[in-house]
Amino acid sequence: MNRIFKKMSPAGDAAVENLSDHPAGHPLSVHDLTVAYHRKPVLWDVDLDIPDGKLVGIVGPNGAGKSTLLKACLELIPRTSGEVAIYGEPYKNQRHLVGYVPQRESVDWDFPVSALDVVAMGTYRKLGWLKRVGKKERDLARHALEQVGIGDLADRQISQLSGGQQQRVFLARALAQDAQLYFMDEPFAAVDAATEQAIVKLLQELNSQGKTCLVVHHDLATVAKYFDWVILLNMRVVASGPTAEIFTPENLEKTYGGQLNLLNQAVQALQSIGK
Amino acid sequence: MNLSDLWEILSLQNYNTRVVVLSTTILGIATGLVGSFLLLRKRSLMGDALSHATLPGIAIAFGLMTSWGFDGKSLPVLLAGASISGVLGVLLMLAIRHTTRLRDDVAMGLVLSVFFGLGIALLTMVQEIPGVSAAGLESFIYGKPASIILSDFILIAVVSVAICLTTILLFKEFTLLCFDDGFAASQGWPALWLDIALLGLVTAVTVIGLQSVGLILIIAFLITPPTTARFWTNNLSHMAILSGVFGALSGWLGATVSALYQDLPAGALIVLVAAALFIASMLFAPARGVVPRSLRQRRLRHKVARQHVLRAAYEILETQCDHEHHESPGAHLVDNKPFRSETLLAKRTWSRRSLHKTLRAEQKLEHLTLRPDGTVLLSEAGFGEAARVTRNHRLWEAYLITHADIAPSHVDRDADMVEHVLEPELVLELERVLREREAWIAMPPSPHTIPNH
Numbered sequence: 001m002n003r004i005f006k007k008m009s010p011a012g013d014a015a016v017e018n019l020s021d022h023p024a025g026h027p028l029s030v031h032d033l034t035v036a037y038h039r040k041p042v043l044w045d046v047d048l049d050i051p052d053g054k055l056v057g058i059v060g061p062n063g064a065g066k067s068t069l070l071k072a073c074l075e076l077i078p079r080t081s082g083e084v085a086i087y088g089e090p091y092k093n094q095r096h097l098v099g100y101v102p103q104r105e106s107v108d109w110d111f112p113v114s115a116l117d118v119v120a121m122g123t124y125r126k127l128g129w130l131k132r133v134g135k136k137e138r139d140l141a142r143h144a145l146e147q148v149g150i151g152d153l154a155d156r157q158i159s160q161l162s163g164g165q166q167q168r169v170f171l172a173r174a175l176a177q178d179a180q181l182y183f184m185d186e187p188f189a190a191v192d193a194a195t196e197q198a199i200v201k202l203l204q205e206l207n208s209q210g211k212t213c214l215v216v217h218h219d220l221a222t223v224a225k226y227f228d229w230v231i232l233l234n235m236r237v238v239a240s241g242p243t244a245e246i247f248t249p250e251n252l253e254k255t256y257g258g259q260l261n262l263l264n265q266a267v268q269a270l271q272s273i274g275k
Numbered sequence: 276m277n278l279s280d281l282w283e284i285l286s287l288q289n290y291n292t293r294v295v296v297l298s299t300t301i302l303g304i305a306t307g308l309v310g311s312f313l314l315l316r317k318r319s320l321m322g323d324a325l326s327h328a329t330l331p332g333i334a335i336a337f338g339l340m341t342s343w344g345f346d347g348k349s350l351p352v353l354l355a356g357a358s359i360s361g362v363l364g365v366l367l368m369l370a371i372r373h374t375t376r377l378r379d380d381v382a383m384g385l386v387l388s389v390f391f392g393l394g395i396a397l398l399t400m401v402q403e404i405p406g407v408s409a410a411g412l413e414s415f416i417y418g419k420p421a422s423i424i425l426s427d428f429i430l431i432a433v434v435s436v437a438i439c440l441t442t443i444l445l446f447k448e449f450t451l452l453c454f455d456d457g458f459a460a461s462q463g464w465p466a467l468w469l470d471i472a473l474l475g476l477v478t479a480v481t482v483i484g485l486q487s488v489g490l491i492l493i494i495a496f497l498i499t500p501p502t503t504a505r506f507w508t509n510n511l512s513h514m515a516i517l518s519g520v521f522g523a524l525s526g527w528l529g530a531t532v533s534a535l536y537q538d539l540p541a542g543a544l545i546v547l548v549a550a551a552l553f554i555a556s557m558l559f560a561p562a563r564g565v566v567p568r569s570l571r572q573r574r575l576r577h578k579v580a581r582q583h584v585l586r587a588a589y590e591i592l593e594t595q596c597d598h599e600h601h602e603s604p605g606a607h608l609v610d611n612k613p614f615r616s617e618t619l620l621a622k623r624t625w626s627r628r629s630l631h632k633t634l635r636a637e638q639k640l641e642h643l644t645l646r647p648d649g650t651v652l653l654s655e656a657g658f659g660e661a662a663r664v665t666r667n668h669r670l671w672e673a674y675l676i677t678h679a680d681i682a683p684s685h686v687d688r689d690a691d692m693v694e695h696v697l698e699p700e701l702v703l704e705l706e707r708v709l710r711e712r713e714a715w716i717a718m719p720p721s722p723h724t725i726p727n728h
Contacts, residue, residue, distance in 0.1 A: 038376075074461045092463070100461040107455045111315065112511045121451055125462040130444050157509035173458075 025088055027052055027181045027212040028073065033082030035065070035072050042068045044236045046082070050229065053210045055203055057217045057227035057243070061256050064234040066216040067103065070183045074100060086181060095125065099179030101170050103186050109159050115169045116141050116154040122176030144172035147205075149198045164195030171202060182206065182213040189218065200226060221269040223247060285531060292534045294428045295420045299487050299526035299545060303496070305435040306484060307522025308442045309476045310497035311504070311515045315453040316473060320380070321365065323494040324387040325474075326481045328364025330394025330490060332356035333415050338401040348411065350427050354482045357415075361478050364390045418489030418542030420530050427486065434483045438476050439519075449473060450511060487530070488542040499549040500525065506560035525549035580625075580633045585642065585661035586668055587622035588614070588653060592661075609662075613652040616645065673705040 026049050033046040043065040050056055058066050071077045073084050075091050086094040099122070119141035120133045127137060145151045148168040153161060158169065167187055174182055187199050203213055203226065214231075217223060223230060223243065230246050232238040232255040239251045249270055287293040313322050336356025341347035364386045371382040402409040414422060423431070442449070451459045452469045460466045477497070484493045504517035529545030561567050592609050620630060634651065637643050642657030653661060 071457075076457055076460050095461075095463045098461070100458060102455065102457050102461075106457060108317075111454050112505065112509050112514050113450070113454065114510070117450075117511075118454070121455070121458065124447060124451055124464070127447075129448070132447065159509075177462075 025052070026050060026085075027087055028214065029085040029088075030069075030073065031083045031085075033069075033072060033084060034080045035068055035077060036080045041080070042235065043072065046233075046237050048231065048237060048240055050212060050214065052212060053207065054212055054229040055207050055227045056212070056214045056229040056231060057223050058214060058231045058233055059217055059220065059223055059255070060233035060238075064255075066233055067185050069233065070100075070185055070214065070216065074098070074183060097180040099174035099177040099182040101174045101182065101184040101187055104163065104167050104170060104189065109161075109166055111158060114155050114157055115145060115150070115161060115165075115172075118158060118169050119144050119172045119176050122173040122178075125177070140176050141172070144175040145169070147175055148172045148202060162192070164191040167191050167195055168198060171199065175202075180211055182211065184213060184215045186216045186218065188215075188222075220252070223269070281535065289534075291421075292531075294425055295423050295487075295534065295541075296527055296530045298423050298428045298431045299420055299530040299541070300523045301432050301435045301526075302480070302484050302487060303500070303522030303524070303526030303545075304519040305438045305480050305522075306493075306496045307500040307504075307518035307520070308439055308515055309473075309480050310499075310522070311501040311511075311518045312442070312449045312453055312473055313477055313497055314501045314505075315511075316470075318474075318477075319494070319498050320383045321368070321474075322477055322481065322497050324368055324383045324390075325361045325365050325478060326485075326490045326493045327387045327394075328390035329357035329361040329482065329485060330391055330416070331397050332358070332360025332363075332394075333412060333485075334394055334397035334401050335360070337409060337412060338397070338404070341401075341404065341407045347407065347409070350430060350486065353412075353415070354430075354485070357482045357485060358478055360390065360394075361481065362474075365474060365478075414489070415485045416489050416491060417540055418485070418487050418492065420487035420533065420541040421537075423486060431483045431486075434479055438480055441472075441476060442515075445469070445472065446512075446515070487526075488545055492542045492546045495546040495549060496522065496525070499546070499553050503549070503553045503556045506556040506563045508562055521549065521552050525552065577633075577636065580629070581637055581640075581642075582664045582668075583623060583625075584619065584630070584633050584637060585653075585657065586665045587619050588643070588651065588657075589661040589665040590622065591618050592653075611653050611655075611658045613646060613650040616649055616651045619651070669709055670702060670705050673708050674701075677705070677708055 028048065028050040030046050030048040033043055034041060035043040046069065058069065060066055068077065072079050073086075073091065075084075084091060087097060091098070116138065120137050122144070123133070123137040123140055127133065142151065142154055145154050145168075148171050150165055150168050150172075153165060158166060161169065167189075171184075171187060174184070188196055191199070203215070206213055215227070217227070224247055227243055229241065230243045231240045232246065232251050234255050234257075238255045239246045247270075252270075283289050283292075287296055313319060333353050333356050336353050337347040340349070340352055345352075347353075368382045368386045371377055371385065372379060377385075398409070398412055401407070401412070411419075411422065448459075448464065448469055451464060452466055452473070456466045456470075459469070480497070481490075481493050484496060488496050500521035501514065501518040503521050504514045507517055508514050525545050525548040529548045530541050532548075533539050533541035533544045556564060558564055558566050589609070591614050592611065595612060595614065596610050616630075616634065619634075620627060625633075634643070634645060637657065638645055640657075641654055642660055643651055643653045645651060
């Protein structure tokens with residue numbers, strides 16, 4: 001099956017050549033990644049090298065495989081083929097370096113835990129089997145909640161938080177993981193303006209500490225403002241690189257091809273940046 | 276039956292009753308604890324399929340043991356058979372789910388009914404083996420705690436304690452699994468093995484509960500106590516403890532009542548007690564019960580209605596006084612005079628009846644007097660409250676217009692004072708916005724500044 005994909009993807013052969021000069025220290029290197037659900041490919045021969053300390057936006061139409069790319073990197077779904085390296089090694093050796101913010105809708109927010117309990121889950125890996133959350137973990141969690149601006153909501157049951165606040169709880173949990181590389185799945189989806197600003201501030205803070213963030217993003221108008229690196233994805237990588245070079249009308253047309261509505265949005269976004 | 280009989284049973288003096296009641300009580304603690312996580316993992320139906328799938332194992336274990344010349348009715352052997360076929364049922368269900376595109380509920384329904392049907396058929400077959408009495412095997416279907424003897428009790432107690440300890444040890448891990456299995460897996464927690472461990476605990480508690488509650492009703496014993504506990508608390512530890520308590524209570528009370536009335540089946544009674552606790556909690560639990568919640572909503576509705584009346588009254592008083600004097604900022608020139616209650620009716624779309632109900636409620640609070648000539652006069656307290664409500668309302672409106680895109684989460688109309696939620700500088704700014712927008716409306720002064728006057 002893989003052979004067929006290779007034939008279909010022109011990028012396939014180039015990737016093999018790249019393998020030799022692939023730098024070991026990159027936060028994320030993806031090679032020939034193919035993922036298929038029920039024989040239907042979702043990602044074809046994805047190749048990526050993300051340099052250190054970038055804010056990376058992953059952009060593409062619905063069903064382009066943006067979330068799938070994150071999940072495949074985190075080994076949450078089986079890869080049909082290909083390799084993923086986090087700082088030069090397989091993910092299973094590098095878990096301590098990676099923080100993850102899943103989509104907000106992926107969990108039941110009527111779960112009987114407080115905001116602090118959820119954030120403390122970010123410390124579980126370090127804590128290890130069977131040990132209880134102690135004062136140290138709670139302090140860490142409280143600090144993370146303060147970093148996202150909702151320190152006063154620590155003891156609130158999570159169903160009593162607004163959507164934006166729930167999103168911030170998820171970000172705080174990733175902060176409590178104290179990682180170098182963050183994967184964030186649509187953190188800006190359906191949040192209020194205050195939360196959007198808080199997330200942007202947080203991303204910039206992480207960036208200034210030399211950390212790398214991969215963010216699935218759907219609002220084309222803000223891509224150039226928030227991210228200095230962009231991955232245009234539509235089942236395969238259309239383009240990946242510094243936003244200024246990659247985020248062009250031609251590339252967006254290749255990514256969104258035919259989806260006129262979205263394309264118009266993109267053109268408008270680019271025009272507004274031009275001004 | 277007389278009182279001494281009742282006392283004898285409730286205080287567990289009778290040896291047989293003691294064994295039975297203690298068994299179902301301990302079992303209740305275990306089902307309550309494990310059930311909490313089964314419920315939160317949203318696998319309740321899987322538990323039901325599992326318990327029904329135990330029946331063929333019981334029949335086969337009995338058949339094999341008797342044909343090999345052993346005692347076919349030895350409880351550990353029967354329960355081992357039950358575990359094996361229960362687990363096989365669940366594995367089959369998972370296989371159907373992963374290899375076909377059938378939905379979960381179809382897979383569960385199939386496994387549940389096919390295994391149960393197979394079990395019934397096998398049970399009939401083993402009963403026809405000549406020279407062997409299979410009488411009593413069918414008690415696993417409906418449960419028969421009276422058949423519990425000391426050795427059974429020891430088995431049930433040891434397994435229950437082991438189940439409780441395992442659940443408590445893995446509390447953190449199970450919580451993470453149930454809340455966010457994707458995040459758990461990304462952190463390197465073996466989500467699959469944790470699921471298997473949880474399923475193993477559910478299997479164990481199901482199997483030791485077969486004898487007393489029976490395979491049809493055991494799911495109710497697993498699910499009802501945690502669902503009941505959820506009405507009382509938003510804290511998972513508290514929920515698990517309460518669930519254990521409710522499970523124990525159901526087991527103890529159900530078995531006791533069945534000991535009093537020998538012909539009532541204990542399994543059904545245990546489930547009925549659990550259901551009674553559930554209904555009472557659903558209705559009356561303070562945290563999430565239906566009645567307290569609707570009372571809270573009613574109180575809020577009344578409070579809002581009263582605030583509307585006060586604000587309408589204040590606005591009427593504003594229009595009645597001379598606007599000319601309102602040029603100086605911060606002036607507080609609204610006079611408290613009686614006004615016709617009819618004018619209130621035009622202010623909002625409320626019925627005459629509901630308006631008068633609210634007015635009478637306000638009169639009771641001594642905020643106003645309804646005078647015989649059809650006019651209304653606010654009391655000093657009522658006038659102050661009306662000014663406060665109007666002030667808060669206008670400031671929040673201004674806030675929503677000027678700042679809501681930044682922080683709508685800060686809007687708290689019910690706050691005693693806007694100043695309790697927003698920064699004083701912001702309130703000053705909002706007051707300025709309001710003055711500019713509608714120059715003739717004077718802002719009722721903040722009650723905070725009154726001591727300084």
